Amino acid sequence: MKTIESRYDGSATAYRTWWEPVLAPTARELLDRLERAAGPPIGRVLDVGTGAGLLAIEAVRRWTMVEVTGLDGSAPMLVVAEAAARDSLVSSAQQRISWLRGHAERLPFEDESIDLVVSSFAYQLVPRLTVALGEAFRVLRPGGRLAFVTWRSADDRFAPDDAFEDVLDELEPDDEPGNAEEARAGDLASAGATAARLRRLGFRSVVTREAWLTYDHDPATYLDFLEGYAERELFADLQPDRRARLRNGTAERLRQLPPTAFRWHVPVVYALARRPESIERGP
Numbered sequence: 001m002k003t004i005e006s007r008y009d010g011s012a013t014a015y016r017t018w019w020e021p022v023l024a025p026t027a028r029e030l031l032d033r034l035e036r037a038a039g040p041p042i043g044r045v046l047d048v049g050t051g052a053g054l055l056a057i058e059a060v061r062r063w064t065m066v067e068v069t070g071l072d073g074s075a076p077m078l079v080v081a082e083a084a085a086r087d088s089l090v091s092s093a094q095q096r097i098s099w100l101r102g103h104a105e106r107l108p109f110e111d112e113s114i115d116l117v118v119s120s121f122a123y124q125l126v127p128r129l130t131v132a133l134g135e136a137f138r139v140l141r142p143g144g145r146l147a148f149v150t151w152r153s154a155d156d157r158f159a160p161d162d163a164f165e166d167v168l169d170e171l172e173p174d175d176e177p178g179n180a181e182e183a184r185a186g187d188l189a190s191a192g193a194t195a196a197r198l199r200r201l202g203f204r205s206v207v208t209r210e211a212w213l214t215y216d217h218d219p220a221t222y223l224d225f226l227e228g229y230a231e232r233e234l235f236a237d238l239q240p241d242r243r244a245r246l247r248n249g250t251a252e253r254l255r256q257l258p259p260t261a262f263r264w265h266v267p268v269v270y271a272l273a274r275r276p277e278s279i280e281r282g283p
């Protein structure tokens, strides 16, 4: 069976082009929130599910006293991350960043060896979230911090996607839509449930907040986004004539939507927590 990370193997470059810009402001806001709560971190930082390196690169850029490891299950993602770091960081910052293949549920680090674990939009993909958060707890030194952001579950519709699926239904293809986000089994139920889960694992100073990620997709390029990233495998599997019909039919439907329909507005949960210095009671 294909793992979730392996599904990113074939779309690593497309991810950085099409999807990272959607997530970037919210991911960076996570670091702002952490800094407001706890000041600039120092020491060893681990970015779980680093993808194209968004948080890891931002962490070395803004915090001069950290060394960051970007960890991901997908080797091609790490190749893209490494190239992104080379392109965007000065060499002294590049020396403080490294990349490692590994799984969120089995972090390849010693107990109590990390000062800060961060993660953006990766924990929703982990099959056993409690195990993964427990691993974060294990590798954190006493007093170390965890900061992550991911989706809160919601079933809101997005009109441009509905338009695409209507055209797909009319074509009656053999396959179901291969929406890359469908396997997000671990979207968080709520900020409160997330806080309770973290406290059960032993974290303290837990602060969780719901917020909204808003992104104005470009009506002129949304079809390119579908074909180049979100529905890439589906388009690639179609015969050329059916692919052309799907593309032309979707383009026609998208043209009928008002620009406001391309505003994507989805809930997220930010979570900050601290591993206690020693056994502590209470919240």
Ligand SMILES: C[S@@+](CC[C@H](N)C(=O)[O-])C[C@H]1O[C@@H](n2cnc3c(N)ncnc32)[C@H](O)[C@@H]1O
Binding pocket: 004, 005, 006, 008, 020, 023, 027, 048, 049, 050, 051, 052, 053, 054, 055, 071, 072, 073, 074, 077, 102, 103, 104, 105, 119, 120, 121, 122, 125, 126, 127
């Ligand atoms: C949606 S991307 C987010 C990437 C990046 N953090 C960002 O905000 O742009 C999710 C990433 O998590 C990785 N991933 C998924 N499950 C994982 C797991 N169990 N262990 C490690 N990485 C995982 C995927 O390979 C992918 O690169």
